Amino acid sequence: MSQQNLESLDVEAIREEFPILEREFDGEQVVYLDNAATTQTPDPVVDAMSDYYREYNANVHRGIHHLSQEASIAYEEAHDRVADFIGADGREEIIFTKNTTEAENLVAYAWGLNELGPDDEIVLTEMEHHASLVTWQQIGKQTGADVEYIRVTEDGRLDMDHARELITDDTAMLSAVHVSNTLGTVNPVSKLVDIAHEHDALAFIDGAQAVPNRPVDVDAIDADFYAFSGHKMAGPTGIGALYGKQELLEEMQPYLYGGGMIRKVTFEDSTWDELPWKFEPGTPQIAEAVGLVAAIDWLEEIGMDRVQAHEEEITRYAYEQLTAEPDVEIYGPEPGSERAGLVGFNVDGVHAHDLASIMNDHTVAIRAGDHCTQPLHDKLGVAASARASFYVYNTKDEVDKLVAAIDDARQLFA
Amino acid sequence: MSQQNLESLDVEAIREEFPILEREFDGEQVVYLDNAATTQTPDPVVDAMSDYYREYNANVHRGIHHLSQEASIAYEEAHDRVADFIGADGREEIIFTKNTTEAENLVAYAWGLNELGPDDEIVLTEMEHHASLVTWQQIGKQTGADVEYIRVTEDGRLDMDHARELITDDTAMLSAVHVSNTLGTVNPVSKLVDIAHEHDALAFIDGAQAVPNRPVDVDAIDADFYAFSGHKMAGPTGIGALYGKQELLEEMQPYLYGGGMIRKVTFEDSTWDELPWKFEPGTPQIAEAVGLVAAIDWLEEIGMDRVQAHEEEITRYAYEQLTAEPDVEIYGPEPGSERAGLVGFNVDGVHAHDLASIMNDHTVAIRAGDHCTQPLHDKLGVAASARASFYVYNTKDEVDKLVAAIDDARQLFA
C-alpha cells in the first residue's frame, strides 16, 4: 500500500465524526483499541438512523402509503448496496441477520440440519470463532456428521497441507474464518474454497473481521456463503448480513417462519416467497439497514484500500513496539498482508485480565479473555490473551499509550 | 376508564415528540393510522440510541474497560426493565430477539423440535398471525405433531367451547394471540392458559398487539411464554422480547449457538451459560435494548392505563363513524374492553388496496391486505381488508379524515 495513500488519510478529520473518542475518564481521554469487538459509529451513521425515525419510519412490504413506500425502498435498496459492496450479484443473495453468529446458524439450520448425515464431514479450522465452531459442532452432534479441524501452525497460519488432507469427498461443508479475531491471520480463503469445491463441498467464510477493514469480493473468493456484522464496520448493532449464492439459497429450506417470508398460507400448509424475503420473516431491522448503508457509504468514501493500509501501518507499528519488549509474547503472523489490524499478546507474569484492568486505569480500552476462541487458547496453552485492535481512527500516539500502560503493569507486578 | 384520565392526556404535547407526524406530502400533513404495523418513535427513544452511540458504545460481556462496563450494565439492566414492565420475575426470564416472529421460532426450535412428536397436538387459533401460525404449522410437519385451530365465531371472538374441546391431554402446546391484529379482539388469554395447564400443555401468548397499548402482567396470565416487539410500542426496530418461565428456559436446549452463550468450549463439545445469555449468542442488539428501555420509560410516564383508555376512546369513535356508513363492513367485536385500538373493514365495491391508495392520496396512511392472517381472511371470505390502527398520538380529527377519504373512494367507484 503506497505511503501516499496513507498520508492522504486525514485521521484527525475522521476522529471528529466520533464524539465518543473525546470521552474522558478522570480527566484522561479514552484510547479505544477494542475494535475487533465492536467499532465506533460515526455521526453520519447515527444521523441516518435518527433521520429514518424522524422522517420515514414505517413497516415495509406492501404498505401502500407514502411512509411505507419510502421505508420499503430504503430497506430493499440496502440489500443492493450490501451486494454491491461485497461483489454479490444482487439483492437475492443478501439476507439480513442480527449478526454474523445468526448468519452461521441460519445456514447450519436451513442447510445443515436438512442435508447433513452420519456419512458427512464438516471441516473447520482451529482458529474458528465460537460463532462457527460451536454452531457446526452442535449441528454435527445433531446430524451425526463428523467435525474436524484444520491445524494452526506455530506461526499462527493454517496448515494448508492438513487442509488438503482433511477435505475429502466426504466433506460436505468447510467453514473457515477469513481473518482470525485472535491471531490476526488473514487466511487464504479462496484457496480453501477451491479445495472444498474440488471435493464438491460447500464453503462458508466468516468475514466478521475482514469486511470491516479490507476490500472483499465474494465472487472472486467464490465463497458459497459469507457473513459479517454491521457493528464491526462502523455500522449499528442489531444487523449482520449473510451472502449466499442464489441457487443455493433457492434450494434451501426456510429458516425462521412468519409473515413476510410466505407466498400463500392456508391452515394446512404454506409456500415461500422469493429471495431474499424467504429468509427474512417478521418486521426486519429497518433502521439498522439504513444505518448499515450509511456505514458502507462512509467507508467507501474513505476507500477500503486506505482503511486497510492505515490498519497495516498502525499494526506494524504496534507489533514493532511490542516485539521490542522482551517479556511480551505476540500471537499470530508477522505484519504484512497476512496479518490484519489486531495484536494478541501476553505479558510474562501479568494475567491478561489484570493487564486489561491496568490499561483501563490508563483509559486504554483493550480486550482480555479468550476472544470466543477457547479451543485455540487451549492450544496456545494460555487461559486468556490481551488484544489491541485498531480501526481507521487510531493513531500511533495511541499505540504509545498502550505500551506505556504495559510498562506500568510490569512495574506493578515486578 | 374514567373520562378524567383521558382529559389529562395531552395529545398535542405528545405529538410534539414525533417530528414525523408533521410530515407533509403535497402540502397535506400525514395522518398515520398504521400503528398495528409499526408505531412511530418519539424523540426521547431516538435520542437514547444516539446517546448510546455517541457516548458509551462498546461490546458487552467481559469487557474490562469503562465503555464496555457502561454498555454491559445498560444492556443487562434492559432485561430487568422489560421484566419489570411485564411482571416477569427477573432478567433470567427475558430473552431479547429480533422481533415477535423470532421469539415464536426460538420456542418452536429450542423446545418444539426437541419435545414434539407424532402423538402430540399443537393448538392454535384461527386468528393467529403468520408469525405463530406458519411457525407451529411447519414445526408440526417436521415433528409429526398435529395442528388444530380454535374457531373464531361470527362476531370475531374465540369459540371457548371449541377451545375446551380441542385442548386435551394430547395437547403439548397452545399458541394464541393476545390481541388480534386483524379483528382487534382481546382474547381471554388467562382462561386459555388455564385450560392448557389443566391438560399439562404449555401456553405461548403472542403479545405483539397487547404490550404496546395495555398493562400486561405475564405472571397474572400465567403464560409459559410471551412475546412482543419493540417497534410496535414506540421503540426501535430490530428488537423483540421473549418472556419464558425460568424453569422452562433452564430445561430447554439452546437455540442459536455462538459466543456469549457458552460456558466452556473444547474442540469436542460445549456447555451453556446461565439465563438469559444461553439464548443470546453473538453481539446483541445493544443500542436497540437501550431504545426499548427508553420506550418503556416513555410509555410508563404516560401510564399504560391512559394509553389503553385513549385507544379505546379513539377506536369507539372510529367504530361509530364507520358503522354509520351503510356500505362499510367492520370485522371483529364491538368497542369495549374486548376490542383493541384497531378497526379492520371493507367498503362495498372498493377493493381494499384501491381504498388504501385513495387514502394515501389524502395522506391518510392505513394498511390494506391480509395483515399476515391469510387463513382468517379466507374464512372471512375476503382476499384483503383495510385496517386503521391507532396509537396514543392519534386524534378524532384524524378519524374524520379517514371517513372523508372513504367518501371520496365511494364517489370514485360509484
Next chain:
Amino acid sequence: MPTRPSTVAPEPFYNSLAYSFSTMGLGSDMYRQQILDHYKNPRNYGELEDPTFTHVGENPMCGDEIRMDVKLDDDEETIKQVAFSGDGCAISQASASMLSKELRGKTVDELLEMDRDDVIDMLGVDISPMRVKCAVLAEKVAQDGAEIYQGDLDVEKTTTEDD
C-alpha cells in the same frame, strides 16, 4: 399446445421499487376516468370458446386473480381475440381490460416484447411503486401463456406474495 389454465407470477415486488414514489402527485392520479371506466365496464370480459392458449395468474398481495384467453389467427402469429376473467383491484382489472383491447392485431412477438413501461404507458397514469404488481399482472399472464404455448416456459401455478 397447452390450453389448460396455468398460472404465472408478476414480477417480484421489489422490482417495482425502481419507480420512485416522488413521481406521484396528490389526488387520485391512479384512478383517472379511463381506469375507472375500464374497471366498471370491463372490455372483453369472459372466456373464449376456443382459445389458442389460456393462462391464469395470481397476485396474492391484492388477492388479484386473472385468466387471459388468447386466440391467434391462422398464421399462428397474429392475435385475433383476447378475453379475460377473474377479479381483483381496480388497477389489475382495468389493466387487463385495456390490454385485451390493445393486444388485438398485435403479433405474439410484440406481446412478448412488452415491458412494464408499456403497460404503464397504456394505463396513462402514474402507478405508485407498491401497485405496479397489480398493473402488470395481466401482461405477465398473457406473456407467460404465450411462452408456454411456444414451449419456452413450463410453469406450475405460481404466485407472488410479499408479506
Next chain:
Amino acid sequence: MPTRPSTVAPEPFYNSLAYSFSTMGLGSDMYRQQILDHYKNPRNYGELEDPTFTHVGENPMCGDEIRMDVKLDDDEETIKQVAFSGDGCAISQASASMLSKELRGKTVDELLEMDRDDVIDMLGVDISPMRVKCAVLAEKVAQDGAEIYQGDLDVEKTTTEDD
C-alpha cells in the same frame, strides 16, 4: 464427608453489575500494595494433608481455578486451617490468599454468612464491576465446599462463562 475435589461457580456475572463503575477512581486502585503483596507472596498456598473438606472452583472468564482445603477443629465447627492452590489473575489469587488467613478461627456458619461485600471489604479496594467474579471466587468455593460437607449442596463441576 466429601473430600474429593469438586468445583463451584461464583455468582453470575450480571450480579456484579450492581457495582457501579462510577465508584472507580483512576490509578491502579485495584492493585494496591496489599493485593500485589498477597498475589506475589501468597499465604497458605498449597494443599492440606488431611482436610475436613476440599472444593475446587473455576472462573472461565479469567481462566481462574482455585482449590480450597479446610480443616475444622474437633468441634467440627471452628475453622482450624485453610490452604488454597491453583492459579489465575491477581484479584482472585490475592482474594484466596487473604481469605485463607481471614477464615482461621471463624466458624463454618460465619463462613456461610459471608457475602460479596465482606470479600470486598477484606480486599480493601474498589473492585470494578467486571472483576467482582474474580474477587469472590475463593469465598464461593469455600462456601460451597462447606455446604457440600454439611450435606446441603450437591454440585458437580460447575463453572461460569459470559462470553
